[in-house]
Amino acid sequence: MTENEATVAAVDWEAYEREASAAVAAASGPTELEDARVGYLGRKSELAQALRGVRDRESGMLLNGIRERLEAAVTQRERTLEGEELDRRLREEIVDVTLPGERLPLGHLHPITQVRRIVEDAFLGLGYEIRDDREVETLEYNFDKLAFAPTHPARSPRDTFFFDESHVLRTETSPSQIHALEEHEPPIYMVSIGRVYRRDAITATRYPIFHQFEGLAVDEGITLADLKGTLLHVMRALYGPERRIRFRTHFFPFTEPSIEPDVSCGICDGAGCRTCKHTGWIEMGGAGVVDPQVFENVGVDPERWSGFAFGCGLERAAQLRHDIPDIRLLWEGDLRVLRQF
Amino acid sequence: MRVPLSWLREYVPIEVPLGELTERLSVASAEVEGVERIGVPEADGNLERFRVGRVLEAEKHPNADRLQLCRVDVGEGEPRQIVCGAWNFGPGATVAVALPGAVLPGGLELERREVRGELSDGMILAEDEVELGPDHAGIMVLADGPEPGTPLVEVLPLVDDVLLLEPTGNRPDLLAVYGVAREVAALFDMPLADVPGGQSSGHVPEGQVEVEVDDFEACPRYIGRLFENVRIEPSPLWLKSRLLVAGMRPIANVVDVTNYVMVALGNPLHAFDFETLHGGKIVVRRARKGEEMRTLDGVERRLEPEDLLIADTERAIALAGIMGGEETEIGASTTTVLLEAANFEPFTIFKTSERLRLRTEGSNRWEKGVDPYLAAPAAALATELLVELTGATWTAQSDVHADLPERPVVCYRPERADAVIGVATPVDDQHALLARLGFERGDDTVVVPTWRARDVTREIDVVEEIARFRLEEVPFTLPVRRAMFGTLTREQQLRRRIEDALVGLGFSETYTPSLRPDDETDWKLPEPIAVELTALRTSLLPSLVEAVRRNVDAGAEQIALFELARIYLSNGELPNERLHVAGVAPGGFARVKGVVQALYEVLKAGAQFERADHPLFHPGKTARTSAGIVGELNPRILDGEWGAFELDLESLFAESREPVAYEDVITYPAVRQDLAFVVPEQVEAGELVAAAREAAGPQLREVEIFDVYRGEQVGEGKKSIAFSVAFQSPERTLSDEDAAALRRQIADALGERFGAVLRTA
The missing domain is CATH 3.30.930.10 (Bira Bifunctional Protein; Domain 2)
Structure with missing residues (x-):
């Protein structure tokens, strides 16, 4: 028996491994762990010394096995201790989460633009194209081709901005109907959105410049019922899925029958409140079945094609959606207002 | 248009709840903007404190010369003592009395109180105190008949609801109480009273009013009627109260009658003091160039040849359909009245009203188009009232007109209504609805009533009549689209x-x-x-x-x-x-x-x-x-x-270059370097970048300026501009030598063009 063989034999390796494992597991910090590692695995440890003298394969396997398992245990313990250390540190790094975040520059889209996009998206989903046309119009497009009677009050300079006897600032987006019908053969599904002008004094409810969206659908077999369904879809997109709509008879030069759509009041849900003037309904604009005269004015056969058209104000929609009491707030560019949306 | 419910009920026996009436009108006819409750407050039995009273005694107040002390029977057995400031009545008069506790329209609550030492146990009412008229000169003396103690509300319209109706421009027939009644009768399928005034037959005088119409285009019809022995007086209470409730100021009987007929039937009328007319003749003509006249509002108007005038043999006496002239106005001393019941063409009236910026109740109706057949019943109703209220005699008349328009006959396919509306209405139902509105059924046609003749001229207009009755039943559908675009451009x-x-x-x-x-x-x-x-x-x-x-x-x-x-x-x-x-x-x-x-x-x-x-x-x-x-x-x-x-x-x-094409910047890595050039102050950075790109070609993938330095190290009048550059090829990895060559190309070019010197670190 050599000296080394004697060393291997002299140690109860089972007990050594048990003892070492216990020491590693009990190490409560990096220093203790390092002491345990040096004691049981270090160069001067009994295990290291025995390994150096080992000659026979059997002893080598035994001792190397012990070494590998102990090394793994040390690594494992090291990770655990590091994890615990990190946990401890993180637990101490407490911030007051109610303190404000860094103020990054972020702007706001104007409420009219937001409403405009809702309208655009609702109609894109229905397969409509979006367009806009000129704001300075000829009387021909603003009135004549839309079949306005010679005595219609909108033809008066009291109601409309005239540049000269033949040019006006368009009073509604309806000339787009004529432009669209002149540009394409039906079928046509389009929405025109833009600024319009009326000679109103500036008050809380009126502004001489405002925005409208104007829809036109021309196809075979279009009915008033299709108008009702389409407006319901758009009103729900704007004001929520609970909204109902009703039609009231009305008169417009370029539609027949003409109606005004009302949407059920979102504040009181039809029970009656200040917003809806105690009627339960809110006026949304004008609409109707395209008058055959308009088709004739642009050379479309009214016996074959039928259609509907409608126009609503974007300011009104923005005011209703956001409960904005005064239309002037939409035109003043006051950041105290704009930053709310 | 203010439509008093009590007046409406004179023509149609509508008793549905007010909310139902306004809703139905709003949906199918014209929007009801609101309902105004007017008159004496009804709460807490207030109406019971307004009674008919009979004056038993009336004598001067012992302590006040201007007051009367009255004993008034109000049906309680024991008469009440009431102090009154008016003197237009005496014992035996039937009067309107408010008892202590009564609340007047303004909100004032009456109290029992002493007036100059005498108890006043109520109030004898003047018309303005219960909003029945504008007068406060005397108290209301009622027609005899009702017993003392009768609730006053049974005798006088103390309370009324006024519909605030907003008819659209195509429905001038709804600018009249009778027209609204006709619509309500159709909506609720109810009987409608005959046109007021339409039934009066009786004698027609032989005398002729001389009327000459120069322009039948602008004035298709002119009915003139002459009344003699007219007594100008305040109108009776019922007339004043109706005008007030309808939003017009009562003036005196003749003018009030013209206004009343306008509101009742929708045909504006005018009355001239006949004795002020020169030549005793009416001429309807266009204005002469430079002609002027002073209108009722006291304004001197300069006229244009497009203006339609009512003239006598010498001068303008009214702006036709818009406003009368001051010189021929009815006054307190008028005894002979010429009544005008005419018809004017809308556009003529519109243009003049527009140019003069003068809008009146009359012009508002004319410019929307008044039924030319309406002049006759309007003249008849006015005649009836003038004779009754002014004691006048109708002595002469004339009805000058061109051929009045035939009622439109419109080809009508009932299936067209179903196709447009999207909901089916059986043919007989359609004709029943149309009949209620005054349309007559022909073979494949309908005949339009005169009061809708301007608005309904085509098949689609008839379709609208069906549609407005059925709006609530129209279903919600979407078009069956055959072409869809649905993308933003x-x-x-x-x-x-x-x-x-x-x-x-x-x-x-x-x-x-x-x-x-x-x-x-x-x-x-x-x-x-x-x-x-x-x-x-x-x-x-x-x-x-x-x-x-x-x-x-x-x-x-x-x-x-x-x-x-x-x-x-x-x-x-x-x-x-x-x-x-x-x-x-x-x-x-x-x-x-x-x-x-x-x-x-x-x-x-x-x-x-x-x-x-x-x-x-x-x-x-x-x-x-x-x-x-x-x-x-x-x-x-x-x-x-x-x-x-x-x-x-x-x-x-x-400038937008889309879609962007992919460049391979992964396979062969870039060589990144910083370069700094010293250049004269006036050289702009953009020029250097452009020149560098030109010199190095596409292998100079990125060039960015990250610093500009001026100071001693670069010398006076010079600056150093530092670039961060990336050299890269899509075909191979560039070597250090490649990068050095590129750098040299850049330095040479910049040196040559701008005198730039490459700084070395």
């Missing part, structure tokens, strides 16, 4: 991208008016509503700067605003309307240039900047790009350091 998509990018960069969107006080343009409004809103703008920045200034004044912080809207350039027949985007934000040139670079970048476009001048901007800190202007605002425009830009969207979008 490229411009619309890029517009949204610009809006979103600016919001991400901290800009808030604002809207400002398209009209400015002073822009240089051909497009100026000759009659603006305010000088601030005169000219179509040619730039967005001035309004935007004003918005920023308002925010500064309001104490806002981090002000950054943008607007995306049109500008309008003079361009011949119509302006060239172009979408622009403009922004204003705090900070210097570099910051706002960064914003513009970012906008180009979100569009996948490269921006080129060159020095520019602009009146709003700092002369040394302004650049132009392919789409517009960017720079620091001149501090005279806005105090402080502000950056601003305005870009034309079409030009900007033209």
Whole structure:
């Protein structure tokens, strides 16, 4: 028996491994762990010394096995201790989460633009194209081709901005109907959105410049019922899925029958409140079945094609959606207002 | 149009709840804007405190010369003592009495109280105290008949509901109480009273009123009637109260009758003091050039040949359909009245009313079109009332007219209504509805009633009549589309991208008016509503700067605003309307240039900047790009350091290079280096970059300036510009030698062109 063989034999390796494992597991910090590692695995440890003298394969396997398992245990313990250390540190790094975040520059889209996009998206989903046309119009497009009677009050300079006897600032987006019908053969599904002008004094409810969206659908077999369904879809997109709509008879030069759509009041849900003037309904604009005269004015056969058209104000929609009491707030560019949306 | 319910019920026995009536009218006929409850408050049994009384005794108040002390029987057995300030009655008069505790329309509550030492246990009412008339000169003396103690509400209309109806321009027939009654009768399928005045037959005088109509186009019909021995007096209570409730001021019997007939039937009338007419003759003609007249409102009117006049043999006596003349006005001493019941063509009246900016109850009806057949019943009703109320004798008449228009006969296919409305209405039901509205059924046709003859002339107009009755039953469907586009155009998509990018960069969107006080343009409004809103703008920045200034004044912080809207350039027949985007934000040139670079970048476009001048901007800190202007605002425009830009969207979008093609920058890595060149001060960085790109070719993938240094190390009049460059080839990995060669090419080129010297570290 050599000296080394004697060393291997002299140690109860089972007990050594048990003892070492216990020491590693009990190490409560990096220093203790390092002491345990040096004691049981270090160069001067009994295990290291025995390994150096080992000659026979059997002893080598035994001792190397012990070494590998102990090394793994040390690594494992090291990770655990590091994890615990990190946990401890993180637990101490407490911030007051109610303190404000860094103020990054972020702007706001104007409420009219937001409403405009809702309208655009609702109609894109229905397969409509979006367009806009000129704001300075000829009387021909603003009135004549839309079949306005010679005595219609909108033809008066009291109601409309005239540049000269033949040019006006368009009073509604309806000339787009004529432009669209002149540009394409039906079928046509389009929405025109833009600024319009009326000679109103500036008050809380009126502004001489405002925005409208104007829809036109021309196809075979279009009915008033299709108008009702389409407006319901758009009103729900704007004001929520609970909204109902009703039609009231009305008169417009370029539609027949003409109606005004009302949407059920979102504040009181039809029970009656200040917003809806105690009627339960809110006026949304004008609409109707395209008058055959308009088709004739642009050379479309009214016996074959039928259609509907409608126009609503974007300011009104923005005011209703956001409960904005005064239309002037939409035109003043006051950041105290704009930053709310 | 104010429609008193009590008046309406004279023609149609409508008893449905008020809410149902207004809802049905609003949906199918004309919007009811509201219902006004007028008269004596009804709460807490208040009406019971208003009674019919009979004056038993009336004598002077012992302590006051101007007061009467009365004993009035109000049906209680024991009469009440009431002090009264009026003297227009005596014992035996039937009067209206309010008892203590009664609340008057104004809210005043009566009390039992002593007046100059005598108890007054109630009040004898004057008409104004219960809103039945304007007078306070005396108390109301009622017709004998009702017993003392009878509730006053059974005798006088103390309470009424007034429908505030807003008929659309195509329904002038609803500008009359009888017309509304006809509509209500149709809506609720109820009987309708005969046209008031229509039944009066009786004697027609032989005498002729001399009427000459020069222009039957403008005046298709003129009925003139002469009344003699007219007594001008206040109208009776019922008439005054009806006019008041309908929103008109009672004046005296003759004028009140003309107004009453207008409100009842919708045909405006006029009355002349016949004795003031020269030549005793009516001539309906156009004005002569330079002719003038003074209208009832005391204004001297200069007339034009397009104006239609009522004249006598010498001069204008009324602006036809709009307003009478002052010289022929009915006055207290008038004894002979010429009544006009005419029909005028709308456009003529509209043009004159428009030019003179003179709108009256009459012109409002004429310009919408009054049924020419209505003149006859209107004349009849007025005649009946004038004879009854003024004691006059109808002595002469005349009815001058051209051929009155036939009732329109319209081809009608009932299936067309179903196709348009989207809900089926059986043929017989359709004809039943139409019959209720006064339409007659023919073979494949319908005959339109005279009062709708202007509005209903085509099949589609008849369809509308069916549709408005069925609006509530129309289902919700969507078109069966055969063509769908449903995408935003490229411009619309890029517009949204610009809006979103600016919001991400901290800009808030604002809207400002398209009209400015002073822009240089051909497009100026000759009659603006305010000088601030005169000219179509040619730039967005001035309004935007004003918005920023308002925010500064309001104490806002981090002000950054943008607007995306049109500008309008003079361009011949119509302006060239172009979408622009403009922004204003705090900070210097570099910051706002960064914003513009970012906008180009979100569009996948490269921006080129060159020095520019602009009146709003700092002369040394302004650049132009392919789409517009960017720079620091001149501090005279806005105090402080502000950056601003305005870009034309079409030009900007033209730069957008999409879709972007992939470049391989992964396979062969880039060689990155920093290069610094010393150049004379006047050399601009952009020139160096352009020259470097030209010299090195496509293998110079990136070049960015990261520092500009001036100081002792580079010497006077010079600056050092540091670039970070990346050399890269898509075909192979560039070696250090390759990079050195490229660097040399750049250095040589810059040295040659700008005298640039490459600094070595």
